[in-house]
Amino acid sequence: MNVISTNIGQSVSRIDGFAKVTGQAKYAAEPHPPGLLYGVIVNSPIARGQIAALRDTEARKIPGVVEIMTHRNRPHTALFEKSYVDGLGVPGSPYRPLHDAEIRFNGQPVAIVFAETFEAAREAAMLVEVDYERWPHNADFEAALHQKYMPSKTRSNYVPPKSRGNAPEAYALSPVKVEGRYHLAPEHHNPMEMHATTVIVEDDGTFTVWDKTQGPQSVQAYLTSALSLSGDKVRVHNPYVGGAFGSGLRAQYNVFLAALGAKMLKRSVRVTLTRPQMFTHVFRPEAVMDIALGASPDGTLQSMIVEGVTDTSRFEHNMENIVVWGLINYKCPNATAGYTIAPRDTYTSSDMRAPGATTGVNFFEMAIDEIAYACNMDPLTFRLNNYSDTDAMHDMPLTSKALREAMVQGAQHFGWHDRPMAPGSIRDGNELIGWGMATGIWDAMFSPTSARARLTADGRLHIATAASDIGTGTYTILAQTASEAFSTPIDRIDIELGDSTLPECPTEGGSWTAASAGAAVWLACQILREKLFKALAKGKNIPAWVKQGLEQDNLTLEDGILHGMNENQKIVLSFQDALSLIGQDALEVEETAKPGLRGTISQMRKARFTHSAVFCEVRVDQELGIVRITRLVNAVAAGRIMNPKTAASQVRGAMVMAAGMALHEESLMDERVGRFMNHNFAEYHIPAHADIPDMDVLFVEEKDSEISPLGVKGVGEIGMCGTAAAIANAIFHATGHRHRNLPISPGS
Amino acid sequence: MNDVSADIPCRLQINGKTYAADLPPSVTLLDLLRERLDLTGTKKGCDRGQCGACTVLVAGKRVKSCLVLAVSIPDAEVTTIEGLSPNGQLHPMQQAFIEADAFQCGYCTPGQIMSAVALLAEGHTHSREEIREFMSGNLCRCGAYNGIVDAIEQVVAQQNRNHTGEAA
Numbered sequence: 054m055n056v057i058s059t060n061i062g063q064s065v066s067r068i069d070g071f072a073k074v075t076g077q078a079k080y081a082a083e084p085h086p087p088g089l090l091y092g093v094i095v096n097s098p099i100a101r102g103q104i105a106a107l108r109d110t111e112a113r114k115i116p117g118v119v120e121i122m123t124h125r126n127r128p129h130t131a132l133f134e135k136s137y138v139d140g141l142g143v144p145g146s147p148y149r150p151l152h153d154a155e156i157r158f159n160g161q162p163v164a165i166v167f168a169e170t171f172e173a174a175r176e177a178a179m180l181v182e183v184d185y186e187r188w189p190h191n192a193d194f195e196a197a198l199h200q201k202y203m204p205s206k207t208r209s210n211y212v213p214p215k216s217r218g219n220a221p222e223a224y225a226l227s228p229v230k231v232e233g234r235y236h237l238a239p240e241h242h243n244p245m246e247m248h249a250t251t252v253i254v255e256d257d258g259t260f261t262v263w264d265k266t267q268g269p270q271s272v273q274a275y276l277t278s279a280l281s282l283s284g285d286k287v288r289v290h291n292p293y294v295g296g297a298f299g300s301g302l303r304a305q306y307n308v309f310l311a312a313l314g315a316k317m318l319k320r321s322v323r324v325t326l327t328r329p330q331m332f333t334h335v336f337r338p339e340a341v342m343d344i345a346l347g348a349s350p351d352g353t354l355q356s357m358i359v360e361g362v363t364d365t366s367r368f369e370h371n372m373e374n375i376v377v378w379g380l381i382n383y384k385c386p387n388a389t390a391g392y393t394i395a396p397r398d399t400y401t402s403s404d405m406r407a408p409g410a411t412t413g414v415n416f417f418e419m420a421i422d423e424i425a426y427a428c429n430m431d432p433l434t435f436r437l438n439n440y441s442d443t444d445a446m447h448d449m450p451l452t453s454k455a456l457r458e459a460m461v462q463g464a465q466h467f468g469w470h471d472r473p474m475a476p477g478s479i480r481d482g483n484e485l486i487g488w489g490m491a492t493g494i495w496d497a498m499f500s501p502t503s504a505r506a507r508l509t510a511d512g513r514l515h516i517a518t519a520a521s522d523i524g525t526g527t528y529t530i531l532a533q534t535a536s537e538a539f540s541t542p543i544d545r546i547d548i549e550l551g552d553s554t555l556p557e558c559p560t561e562g563g564s565w566t567a568a569s570a571g572a573a574v575w576l577a578c579q580i581l582r583e584k585l586f587k588a589l590a591k592g593k594n595i596p597a598w599v600k601q602g603l604e605q606d607n608l609t610l611e612d613g614i615l616h617g618m619n620e621n622q623k624i625v626l627s628f629q630d631a632l633s634l635i636g637q638d639a640l641e642v643e644e645t646a647k648p649g650l651r652g653t654i655s656q657m658r659k660a661r662f663t664h665s666a667v668f669c670e671v672r673v674d675q676e677l678g679i680v681r682i683t684r685l686v687n688a689v690a691a692g693r694i695m696n697p698k699t700a701a702s703q704v705r706g707a708m709v710m711a712a713g714m715a716l717h718e719e720s721l722m723d724e725r726v727g728r729f730m731n732h733n734f735a736e737y738h739i740p741a742h743a744d745i746p747d748m749d750v751l752f753v754e755e756k757d758s759e760i761s762p763l764g765v766k767g768v769g770e771i772g773m774c775g776t777a778a779a780i781a782n783a784i785f786h787a788t789g790h791r792h793r794n795l796p797i798s799p800g801s
Numbered sequence: 802m803n804d805v806s807a808d809i810p811c812r813l814q815i816n817g818k819t820y821a822a823d824l825p826p827s828v829t830l831l832d833l834l835r836e837r838l839d840l841t842g843t844k845k846g847c848d849r850g851q852c853g854a855c856t857v858l859v860a861g862k863r864v865k866s867c868l869v870l871a872v873s874i875p876d877a878e879v880t881t882i883e884g885l886s887p888n889g890q891l892h893p894m895q896q897a898f899i900e901a902d903a904f905q906c907g908y909c910t911p912g913q914i915m916s917a918v919a920l921l922a923e924g925h926t927h928s929r930e931e932i933r934e935f936m937s938g939n940l941c942r943c944g945a946y947n948g949i950v951d952a953i954e955q956v957v958a959q960q961n962r963n964h965t966g967e968a969a
Contacts, residue, residue, distance in 0.1 A: 070899035073907030074891065074914060076842015076882035083841040091836075171836055172827045245846045245854055245908040245942045295844070295908030296942050328847040524906030524943045702902045702945060709944025734851035734940060742933040745946045 059536045059543035061571075061763070064698035068543065069293070069528045078293040081265040082249035082325045089251075090119055092314050092324040093174040094307075095164040095181045096333055097156045100398045100727025101190035104154040104163060104183055112166060112180040117173030120318055121181065122310075123164045124151045128317045129281060136278045139304045140271030140560055143401065144206040145369030149279070150306045151313070156185065157368055158400045159192070159728040160333025165310050167318060190398035192727035194339045194364055197395035201362050204370035204394070212374045214359075215446050218387030223356035227347025231423045232358075235344065235416040236794045238719035239364070239729070240337040242405050243739055246295020248334070249325040250311035260315060262289045264308045267301035267521050268560025273553035275304040276312050287312075292551035294523040298710070299404040300335050301523065302562050332732035336720060338363035338402035340375060340412045344420040352430040354385035354439045361413065365394045366401035373404075375413035377446060379421075381660070382456075382494050384441040398727055404562070406710060407770035410495050411777075415714075415795070418491035418778035423791060431474060432782065433464055433490055444660035452655070453757040455690035456492060456664035462753055463688030464490070467668035476789035484672040486683075487787025493665035493775030497692065497766035498565040499648060503556035504573035506535070506581040507641040512613065512628040514541050516577070517549040520570045521561040524706075525769055526699030530567055531574050533696060534763070538578030541613040556643050564663070564767030567695055572646035572762035580642045582610060588635040595634055598624055646762060655759050663691045663766045667708075669779040673787045678799030680784060682712055685748040687776065690755045692766035700768045701750040707772025708748055713740045714773075715780040716796050809872040815840070816884030824871055831855045831866040834881060842882035842911045846940070853939030856912040856919075857881050863919035865938075882911035885918065893959060894918050897952035905943035913939045917953050926957045 059065050072078040109121045130149070131137065137147040150162050164181050168174035191197060207213075224230065246265060253261040260282070266272045269289040277284045294301060311324040340363045347356035357379055365371040376390035405411070425435035440457060443450055464470065472488045473479065479486040504518040516535050522528045528548045536543045549555060558570055589595055590603045602608030602617035609616045615626040632640065648656060670684035687704055694700045717738040720729040731737045757764050777795060785791055808823035811833075820838065831848070834840040834857070843866060846854030850868040857866045858880040885892045894917050897903070904910040916939045920926060925935040932950050941949070 066899050067902065067904075069907070070904075071891075073904055073910050074882075074895040074898050075886055076840075076911045078907050079841065080844075080908065082845075083835070085836075085839050085841075170825075171832055172825050176827070243942055245852065245906065245940065246844070247846065294906060296906040298942070325845070328849070328851075524904075526905070698902050699905075702905055702943075702948060705947055706905060706944035709946060710942075733849065734847050735849075739940060739942060740944070740946075741937040741940055742946050742949070743937040745933070745944070747929070747947055747950075 059533055061533050061537050061695050063533065063696065065529055065533055065543065065696055067526060067529045067699060068532050068548065069522065080246055080293050080295050081263045081291065082251060082323060084251050084253060084263050086253040086321040089321045089323055090167045090169065090318065091171040091174040092165045092167050092311060092322050093178040094162045094310060094324065094330065095178050096330065097159060097161045097163050098726065099156055099185050099187055100159040100192055102156050102185050102187040104156065105186045106184040107164065108182040112177040115173050115177040115180065117169040118166060118177045119169065120167045121164055122151065122167065122314055122317060124153050127151045127313060130313065131279050131281050139275040140268055141302045143208050143369050143371045144204055148368065150309045158366065158398060159726060160400065162306055162310060165314060167314055167322065190727050192397050192399055192722055193724040194395065194397065197364060197397040198362060201393040201395040208372040211372050212377050214377050214380060214390035214392065216389035220356045220358050220387040220389040223387035224345055224347040224358055227355045228350055229348045229424065229427045231420060231427050232345035233420065233793050235342045235419065237340040237412050238796060239339040240405060240714060240718045241332055241720050241737065242298045242300035242335065243331060244296030244298060244300060247326045247328060247331055248300065248305045248307050250308040251323045252311045252315040253321045254315050254319060260287045260312060262287060262308065262312060264289055264291055265294055265301055266291050266304065267294065267297050267523055267562055269521065269551055269553040270519050270557065271560045272304050272308055276308065279309060280312055280316060289553040290551060291521055294521055297523045298406045299408065299562065302404055302560055303335065305334050328734065329732040332720065332729045334400050335403035337405035338365065338371065338373065342375060342413065342416045344416060346420055346424040348424050348428055350428060352428040352435050352438050354383055355387060357383065357385050357388040359390040361392050362395050364402055365396055367396050367398050369401040370394060371402045373409035373412065375409045378410055378414045378494055379417035380446040381444050382441060383439050384445055385439065406707060407495055407773035410770065411714065411773045414493055414774040415778040418775055419781050422489065422782040422785065433460060433469060436460065436492060447660060449658070449660045452659050452661045452759040453692065453755050454662065454664055455753045455755040456666065459664055459666040459688040459690045459753045460492065462751055463666040463668050463686055466749060466751060467686045469668060476786050483675050485675055485787040487671050487673065487783040487785065489779045489782025489786050490666065490668045491775040491778035491782060493667060493771055495564065495663045495770045495774050497661040497663050497760055498563055499761040500559045500565050500569045501645055501647045502558045502569040502573040503643060503645040504570065504577040505556050505641065505643045506577035507639055508581060508585065508628055508632065509639045510629060510632050513545050513547060514539055515547045515549065516574055517555045518570050518573060519553060519555040519558040520550045520566055522550055523561055525561065525566065525703065526696060527566055527570065529699055530695040531570060534571050534574045535578050538575045539582060540610040545613055564769040567767045568761035568763065568765040569646065571695065571765055573644065575763060576646045577642055577644040580644050581640060584640055584642055585631065588640065589631065592635045599626060659759065661760055663771045665689045665771050665775055667775040667779040669783040671780060671783040671787055673784060680716055680797065682780060683746050685746060687772060688751040688753055689768065689771055690753040691768045691771060692755050692757045692760050693764040694752045695765060697752060700752065703768045704750045704772040705748050707770065708776045709740050709745055711773050711776030712744060712780065714795055715777040719796050811872045812876055814876065814878045816881060816887065826870060826872050828871045829867050830869040830871045833871040834866065840881050840883055844908055844911060846909065853916060854909050854912040856915040856939065858915060858919060861922065863916050882915060885914065892918065893956050894952065897955045901948045901952040901955060903948035903952040904945050909939060909941045913941065913949055920953065921956065926953060929954065
C-alpha cells in the first residue's frame with residue numbers, strides 16, 4: 054500500500070477544499086433560519102455633528118418593513134462605556150452604535166431598517182430622511198499632524214523605541230547621509246466577503262450568531278457585555294471566514310446592530326454590509342515616517358534616526374509599531390526613534406496584515422537601499438555588512454535568525470549577482486528593467502491556547518478549538534498535527550473550529566495561530582494517547598499481549614492502529630476494539646499549551662522574529678510610466694513549516710497585497726465631507742490576475758526549539774514585510790527615481 | 802398607471818430544475834439564488850459587477866449574477882457552482898483547484914471556478930498571460946492567483962491529452 058504521510062511538514066491539500074470548491078462552505082451571511090429579517094443600515098453623510106431630525110414615515114410605507122431602529126427606539130444596552138471595549142480594543146472611548154444623536158465619523162450608522170425581504174429593506178433605507186446639525190471636523194491627515202500626541206495610556210502591544218549611542222551627533226558627523234519623508238496612503242482590508250452577521254433566535258430565546266470575525270470568543274464576550282445579555286444566551290459561529298486580514302479582529306458594527314435588532318424584534322436577523330460600507334470602518338492608518346541614515350564610505354551604518362506618525366480617530370488611540378524595526382534588525386552604534394499619533398474625525402484605524410511592520414519595515418528598507426547607493430555599494434552587500442545577530446535595539450539574543458541564509462539563497466534563486474549597479478542600465482525595447490531587494494521582519498508570537506481531543510467508538514479522532522481559519526490553512530495544519538501526534542490517518546480526523554463554545558483560543562491574527570493552536574492540539578493528542586494507554590493498563594478484559602506491550606513499552610500506535618507482539622507475531626488492535634475493551638464510548642481530554650516556566654524565561658531573555666529576503670524585477674514603460682512586476686522571489690526563515698503548500702500560498706497572498714500597497718491601493722479622503730470617496734473595487738484597485746506574475750517562495754531551514762513547542766513561527770504576515778520595498782527599490786533601479794510615497798503611480 | 806414594483810412572473814432553469822415564481826422586479830439573479838433558493842455557493846462581494854464572486858453560467862456563458870435582474874432572462878438556463886458537481890463527483894476544475902491550492906478563504910472560489918469553466922469553452926487558455934488577462938474580472942484578496950492559473954493550465958493539459966487520445 055502506498056501510504057502518503059500527512060504528518061507535519063507535508064504538502065497536504067486543504068481538508069476544507071471540498072466544501073469550498075463545491076459552494077457548501079457556509080459563511081456568515083448564509084444560514085437561513087425561518088422568519089429571517091433583513092437589516093439594511095443607513096449611514097451618516099457627515100463626519101461630525103448631531104442628528105437634528107429623523108423622519109421614517111415614507112420608509113415605513115414600503116411593504117414588508119417591520120421596524121426602523123435608531124438611537125431613539127433601540128432597546129437597552131450596557132450603561133457603562135467600558136462594557137463596549139472588545140477583546141482587541143485600544144485605549145479611548147469605544148464607538149457605541151446607535152448610542153445617541155452624536156455623529157463622530159462619516160459613515161456612522163444612524164438607522165437600520167428591518168424588513169421581510171432584502172429588497173424591501175434596501176428600498177426603505179433609501180427613504181429614511183435625516184437632518185444634521187454640522188460641527189466643524191478635520192479629516193485631513195496633514196492638518197492632523199499638527200495635533201500629534203502620545204497617549205497617556207498606550208496600547209498593550211506597543212513597543213517603545215529605545216535609543217542607543219548619540220544618533221544626532223553621529224548623523225552630523227557621518228560622511229554619507231540620506232534623509233527623507235515617507236508617506237503611506239490609508240488602505241482598506243477589503244476581504245472578498247463583506248462583513249456580515251446572521252443572528253438566529255432559537256426557540257429558547259438564545260442567540261446563535263454567525264459573524265464574520267477572527268475571534269468568535271471575543272465577539273461572544275463583546276455582545277454579552279455591550280448588549281447586557283447573559284453569557285449563556287449567545288453563541289458565536291465562524292466556521293468559514295471569507296478573508297479578513299485584520300478587519301475581523303475587532304467586533305464591527307454589523308454584529309452589534311444585528312444582535313440589537315434581534316433583541317428588539319425577537320426574530321432572526323441578517324445584516325450584510327455593502328462594499329461602500331466596508332470603507333466606513335477599519336483601515337490601515339495613513340502614515341508618515343522621517344528617516345535619516347548616516348554611514349561611513351565603506352558602507353558601515355553610523356546613525357539611524359526614525360520619526361513616525363500614524364492616524365487615529367478622535368475617540369480612540371490606535372497605535373502601531375512602525376519605527377522600531379530598523380533599530381532591531383540592523384547593527385549600528387547610534388540609533389533613536391520617536392512615535393506619535395495624529396487624531397482626525399474618522400472611524401478608528403486598525404490592524405491590517407502585519408500592522409506596523411508593513412509600514413515601518415518597507416519604508417526603512419527603502420531608506421537602506423538609498424544609503425547603499427549613496428555608499429556606492431550593492432544593496433545586498435550593504436545589508437550583509439550591517440547584519441545584526443541580536444535584537445540590536447534591546448541588546449538581546451534571538452532564538453534564531455536565518456536572515457543571512459535567506460538573503461544568500463534568495464539572491465541565488467533570483468540571479469541577483471548578475472545585476473548591474475547603475476540605475477536605468479537594463480532595457481528591453483521601450484521598457485526599463487529594474488531589480489530591487491529588501492528584507493522583512495515580523496514578530497513570532499505564541500499565546501496560551503486550549504484544544505480538545507476526543508477518540509470515539511467509530512475510531513475517529515475529533516479535535517476542537519475556538520480558532521478561526523480565515524483562509525490560513527488552520528483546519529489542515531491542525532489535522533496534520535493530530536495525524537502525527539496520534540499516529541492516525543488524516544481522513545479519520547475531524548477538526549472543529551470557529552465556535553465560541555469550543556476550548557479557548559485567542560483571536561486569529563499576528564501569525565500566532567499555527568504555533569499556538571498547533572501546540573495545543575499536539576499536547577491534547579499526546580495526553581489522549583497516555584490516557585488510552587493507562588485505561589488499557591487498568592482494564593479487566595485486556596488481551597495479555599497488550600498488557601505486556603504496555604509493561605515493556607513496546608506497544609505502538611501507527612496509522613490509527615495499536616501494534617504489539619504476541620509470541621513473536623505482530624498483532625494489532627483497532628481504536629474501535631480498544632475502546633470496546635475498556636468499556637468506553639469515547640475518550641476525551643482538554644489541554645492548554647502554555648509557554649511554561651522555561652518558555653516564559655526564554656521570552657524574557659530572547660527576542661523572537663520571523664525574517665525574509667525579497668527580490669523583485671519590474672518593467673517600467675518609458676513613456677507611460679506604467680510599472681509591471683515581472684518576477685518576485687521571497688526567501689522566508691520562519692522556523693518549522695507545517696505545510697509547505699499552504700504556507701507558500703500564505704506568503705504569496707501577502708506579496709499580492711504588498712503589490713497592491715506598492716502600486717495601487719490608496720483610500721482617497723475627501724476632506725470636505727470626511728469620507729473615503731473611492732469606496733468600491735473600480736476606484737480602489739486591488740491587484741487582479743493580470744497584475745501578478747509567477748512568484749517563487751523558498752523556505753530557508755531554521756531549527757528553533759525555543760520559539761514555540763513545535764518550533765513554528767507562523768507565516769501569515771511576513772510576505773507583507775519587505776515586498777513593497779523590494780518593488781519600490783526595483784523601480785529606482787529601473788528608472789533612477791526615488792519614490793518615497795506609496796503607492797507609486799505613473800503620475801508620481 | 803402600472804405599479805412598477807408589482808411582482809412579475811419569473812421562470813428559470815437552475816441547475817436543470819425549473820424555478821417559477823412571481824418576483825419583485827428589483828430582485829437580482831444573485832439575491833434570488835442566495836436569499837430565496839438557498840444556493841449560497843454563489844457569492845456577493847460587491848453587488849456591482851466589479852469583483853466576479855457572483856459569476857454563474859447563463860446559457861453556458863459567464864455572467865455576473867449581481868448585474869442581472871432575475872425576471873429579465875425568461876427561461877434561461879442557469880448553472881451555479883452547486884450544479885457543477887451534481888452527483889458529488891467533482892468537476893475537473895474543482896479538483897484542480899484543490900490540488901493547486903488555488904484558494905485560501907474560499908469566498909471568491911465558486912466565481913473563479915465558474916469563470917474558469919467558461920474560459921475553457923472560450924478557448925483563451927493558450928498561455929499563462931492569456932489566462933491572467935481573461936480571468937482578471939475575478940478578484941481574489943487572498944492572492945491565490947498563481948494557484949488559479951496553475952489549476953486552469955492543469956485542466957487544459959488534461960483536455961489536450963484526452964483530445965489527442967481521441968484523435969489517435
